[in-house]
Amino acid sequence: MKLYYSEVLNPRKACAVARHLNAPIEYVHIDLGKGEQQSPAFLALNPNGKVPVLADDDHVVWESNAIMAYLAQKAGSDLWPQDGRQIEVLRWLSWDLTHFTHYAGTLYFEHLIKAKFDIGPPDPAAVEEATGNFRKFAEVLNSHLKGRQYVVGDGLTVADFALAVSLPYAQDAKIPVGDFPELQRWHERLNALPAWREPFPSFVAA
Numbered sequence: 001m002k003l004y005y006s007e008v009l010n011p012r013k014a015c016a017v018a019r020h021l022n023a024p025i026e027y028v029h030i031d032l033g034k035g036e037q038q039s040p041a042f043l044a045l046n047p048n049g050k051v052p053v054l055a056d057d058d059h060v061v062w063e064s065n066a067i068m069a070y071l072a073q074k075a076g077s078d079l080w081p082q083d084g085r086q087i088e089v090l091r092w093l094s095w096d097l098t099h100f101t102h103y104a105g106t107l108y109f110e111h112l113i114k115a116k117f118d119i120g121p122p123d124p125a126a127v128e129e130a131t132g133n134f135r136k137f138a139e140v141l142n143s144h145l146k147g148r149q150y151v152v153g154d155g156l157t158v159a160d161f162a163l164a165v166s167l168p169y170a171q172d173a174k175i176p177v178g179d180f181p182e183l184q185r186w187h188e189r190l191n192a193l194p195a196w197r198e199p200f201p202s203f204v205a206a
């Protein structure tokens, strides 16, 4: 399987799950700064021109959440559970895309990506709106995590990998996690996983 990635937010989910599962992956780096995601060869894989993309022979999967689920299902892993927990995982993945990481992602873009790719200063209005909305939805997740180790059931799932993806960048992206102790406790637990701390394939021996 080939996993097309770059060292940014959404590919981080796919790379972390691939490493956690020890999946047999050939990593293909896409240089977003050089616009490699717009090359005809890449657009033939993903017409959206975005990473990550997984190619399993002729089967191509884009969208990081779908890639995580695909890798887990292929490995027979409970990261994508096959019982009633699957609906719960889907619920949190959907909520994450629209609410939680949607706003954390805006802060990541405004504070980190704009500087990294030299595309202007943060937009104060976008930052203010995203910060307020992040706080609102972080409260929901913080309450849910009280008394829990993981987001769904008793074990790690792809929902944890998705929901926590912005947290390693919280300080630099000015994502206000400081007011949410359950979020921090949960993220510390994920930090015990090597695949979480170091998801990108620099861990692969050259």
Ligand SMILES: N[C@@H](CCC(=O)N[C@@H](CS)C(=O)NCC(=O)O)C(=O)O
Pocket (backbone or CB within 6 Å): 008, 009, 010, 011, 032, 037, 049, 050, 051, 052, 062, 063, 064, 065
């Ligand atoms: N919903 C997609 C989002 C993918 C996405 O936005 N990828 C960004 C990196 S985090 C990208 O490839 N940006 C390059 C571009 O838009 O040119 C997913 O979860 O995979």
